[in-house]
Amino acid sequence: MAIENLITDHLDLWTAAVRPKSSxxxxxxxxxxxxxxxxxxxxxxxxxxxxxxxxxxxxxxxxSVLLERIAAEKARLVKEGEIKKPKSxxxxxxxxxxxxxxxxxxxxxxxDIGYDHGQKTPDSSFTYIDVGAINKEMGFIxxxxxxxxxxxxxxxxxxxxxxxxxxxxxxPYLLNIAVIDEDMSPEPxxxxxxxxxxxxxxxxxxxxxxxxxSPFFVTYVENVQTGIAYPAINDKQFFNGIIPLPPTExxxxxxxxxxxxxxxxxxxxxxxxxxxxxxxxLVETLLATLTDSVDADELVQNWARLSTHFDTxxxxxxxxxxxxxxxxxxxxxxxxxxxxxxxxxxSALLERIAxxxxxxxxxxxxxxxxxxxxxxxxxKPFELPLGWVWSRISxxxxxxxxxxxxxxxxxxxxxxxxxxxxxxxxxxxxxxxHQVVSPKIDDLPNLYLKKGDILYNRTNSAELVGxxxxxDGDDDTYTFASYLxxxxxxxxxxxxxxxxxxxNSPLFRKTQIEPHIKQQCGQANVNGTLMKSxxxxxxxxxxxxxxxxxxxxxxxxCDQLKSRLQTSQQTQLALAESLMxxxxx
Numbered sequence: 001m002a003i004e005n006l007i008t009d010h011l012d013l014w015t016a017a018v019r020p021k022s023s024x025x026x027x028x029x030x031x032x033x034x035x036x037x038x039x040x041x042x043x044x045x046x047x048x049x050x051x052x053x054x055x056x057x058x059x060x061x062x063x064s065v066l067l068e069r070i071a072a073e074k075a076r077l078v079k080e081g082e083i084k085k086p087k088s089x090x091x092x093x094x095x096x097x098x099x100x101x102x103x104x105x106x107x108x109x110x111x112d113i114g115y116d117h118g119q120k121t122p123d124s125s126f127t128y129i130d131v132g133a134i135n136k137e138m139g140f141i142x143x144x145x146x147x148x149x150x151x152x153x154x155x156x157x158x159x160x161x162x163x164x165x166x167x168x169x170x171x172p173y174l175l176n177i178a179v180i181d182e183d184m185s186p187e188p189x190x191x192x193x194x195x196x197x198x199x200x201x202x203x204x205x206x207x208x209x210x211x212x213x214s215p216f217f218v219t220y221v222e223n224v225q226t227g228i229a230y231p232a233i234n235d236k237q238f239f240n241g242i243i244p245l246p247p248t249e250x251x252x253x254x255x256x257x258x259x260x261x262x263x264x265x266x267x268x269x270x271x272x273x274x275x276x277x278x279x280x281x282l283v284e285t286l287l288a289t290l291t292d293s294v295d296a297d298e299l300v301q302n303w304a305r306l307s308t309h310f311d312t313x314x315x316x317x318x319x320x321x322x323x324x325x326x327x328x329x330x331x332x333x334x335x336x337x338x339x340x341x342x343x344x345x346x347s348a349l350l351e352r353i354a355x356x357x358x359x360x361x362x363x364x365x366x367x368x369x370x371x372x373x374x375x376x377x378x379x380k381p382f383e384l385p386l387g388w389v390w391s392r393i394s395x396x397x398x399x400x401x402x403x404x405x406x407x408x409x410x411x412x413x414x415x416x417x418x419x420x421x422x423x424x425x426x427x428x429x430x431x432x433x434h435q436v437v438s439p440k441i442d443d444l445p446n447l448y449l450k451k452g453d454i455l456y457n458r459t460n461s462a463e464l465v466g467x468x469x470x471x472d473g474d475d476d477t478y479t480f481a482s483y484l485x486x487x488x489x490x491x492x493x494x495x496x497x498x499x500x501x502x503x504n505s506p507l508f509r510k511t512q513i514e515p516h517i518k519q520q521c522g523q524a525n526v527n528g529t530l531m532k533s534x535x536x537x538x539x540x541x542x543x544x545x546x547x548x549x550x551x552x553x554x555x556x557x558c559d560q561l562k563s564r565l566q567t568s569q570q571t572q573l574a575l576a577e578s579l580m581x582x583x584x585x
Contacts, residue, residue, distance in 0.1 A: 045211075
C-alpha cells in the first residue's frame with residue numbers, strides 16, 4: 001500500500017485518535033494531543049529510514065561506494081588539517097542492527113558520515129545559536145542572536161557552518177534539532193549544549209536531520225542517556241549511534257517524499273485543531289442557552305433540544321467537563337430543579353444559624369465576629385428564585401478558621417494525618433498517605449476535622465487558589481494545614497455538600513475569587529477575611545436536598561459519557577498503532 005493511500009484512506013482514524021495532554025499547551029485544542037497524527041509522523045520517518053518509503057533504483061550508486069569516497073575525503077581533510085584524525089569507532093555487530101536494509105544501503109556510525117568543526121572562543125562579533133534560536137519542528141535556525149565577543153556566554157564555543165546539523169544533547173526527548181541551512185554573518189557559534197555533525201559529501205543534512213527525529217534513534221538515545229531531571233547524552237554516545245545510509249540519489253528522493261508527507265500531516269493537524277476549536281465554541285454557545293434559561297421549565301425545553309445532539313456535542317473530555325460546570329452553575333442559580341412555594345424560605349435558615357452562632361459565642365466555643373456590610377444589589381451576580389437568598393459565607397456557616405502551622409513529619413506511631421492543599425481535588429478531600437503531627441500539639445483537639453467540614457485553599461497558583469472540597473472522613477482523626485481554611489456548616493440548615501458545590505461553581509470563581517487574587521512571591525492568595533465576605537446563593541433546605549440528588553444523577557451520567565469516550569479513544573489509538581505495525585511489517 002502506497003504511503004499516500006495509507007494516509008488518505010484512513011484520515012478519520014488518524015485524526016480521531018486523540019488523548020488528553022499531560023499538560024496544557026497552546027490553542028483551543030490545548031487539552032488534547034492529536035496522537036493519531038503524531039503516530040502518523042513517526043510512521044513516515046520509520047518507513048523512510050527502513051527503505052520502505054520510496055522505491056529503490058538499481059542504477060543508483062550503492063552506499064558502499066559512497067563510504068569509500070567518504071573515507072578518502074576524511075583522509076584528505078585530516079591531511080590538510082581541516083579536521084582532527086578521528087578515533088576508530090567499534091564495528092557494528094549484527095545484534096546492533098535493528099532491521100534489515102534494502103540492497104545498496106549500509107549501516108554506519110554517525111561518526112563515520114560526518115565530523116565536528118571543533119571549538120573556539122569568540123574573538124569578535126558572532127552569531128550565537130542556542131536552543132532558543134531554533135525552530136525544532138521545521139528544523140532550521142529561527143532567531144539567532146548577534147553578540148559582541150565580550151558578551152559571549154561560556155557555552156558559546158562550537159563552530160558551525162552551512163550544512164551543519166546541531167542536536168541538543170540536554171533533554172534530548174525535546175528533539176531540539178536543526179540544520180544550519182545558510183551562510184551566516186557574522187560567523188555562527190553554537191552552544192556546547194549541542195552535538196555538532198557536518199556530513200561528508202554525498203550525505204544529505206536533511207536526511208540525517210530526519211533520521212535523528214525517527215523513533216529508532218529516539219529509542220537509542222533513551223537507552224544511553226543519563227540523569228533524571230535533566231537527562232542528557234554526550235558527544236561520544238551521539239557519534240556512536242548507528243544510521244542506515246541509503247545511496248545519495250535515494251536520500252534525495254526520501255527527503256522530498258518525507259517533506260511532502262509532513263506537509264500533509266501539517267494540513268491534517270491544522271484541520272483537526274480548527275475542528276476542535278469550532279466544536280468547543282459550539283459546545284460553549286449551546287451550554288450558555290441552559291444557564292440563560294429563565295426557570296426550570298424553560299431549562300427542561302432547552303435541555304431536551306440539547307440532548308438530541310449529545311452524540312455530536314460531547315465527544316471530548318473538555319466538552320464533558322464544560323457540561324459538568326454548566327450543571328453546577330444551573331444548580332446554584334435555582335434552575336436545576338423546580339421550586340416548591342410551600343418550602344420554608346432560606347431566610348429562615350439564616351435566622352436559625354444566627355441563633356445557633358450566638359449560643360456558641362455565649363458558650364465561648366467561638367469568638368463573636370464583627371458584623372459584615374449588607375449585600376448591595378450591585379454585588380449580586382444573578383437573580384435568584386423566590387425563597388432563595390444571597391448570603392455571605394460567614395453568615396451561612398457556623399465558623400471559619402485557619403489550620404495548624406505545626407511542622408509535620410513522615411512517621412509517628414500515634415501521629416494525626418494533616419491534610420494539605422494537594423488533597424483537595426474536584427470538590428472532594430482525598431484521604432490517603434499524609435504527613436502527621438503529634439496528637440499532643442496545642443492546636444488539637446480544636447482543629448480536628450468533623451465529617452462535613454469544608455476546606456478552602458487560600459494559597460496556591462492563581463488557577464488553584466480557592467479550590468474547595470468537603471471532608472468525608474471520620475470525626476476527630478484528621479487535622480489540616482494553615483494554608484487551608486475550615487468552614488463548618490449548621491448541617492440541619494445548610495448542607496455542606498451544597499455549600500461546597502456552590503463554592504466550586506464557575507460564577508463563584510469568576511465573581512468571588514478571581515477579583516481578589518493577589519500574587520505574592522509566585523503564589524496567589526485569597527485570605528480568610530475576603531472569603532468570609534464572599535456571596536453564595538442559598539435555597540430552601542428541601543430544595544438543597546433535591547439539588548444534591550439531581551447533581552449526583554447528572555454527574556454519574558457525565559462520568560459514564562467520559563468513560564465511553566475514553567474507551568473509544570483507546571480503541572482508536574489501538575487501531576492507529578495496528579495500522580502502523582501493518583505498514584512496517
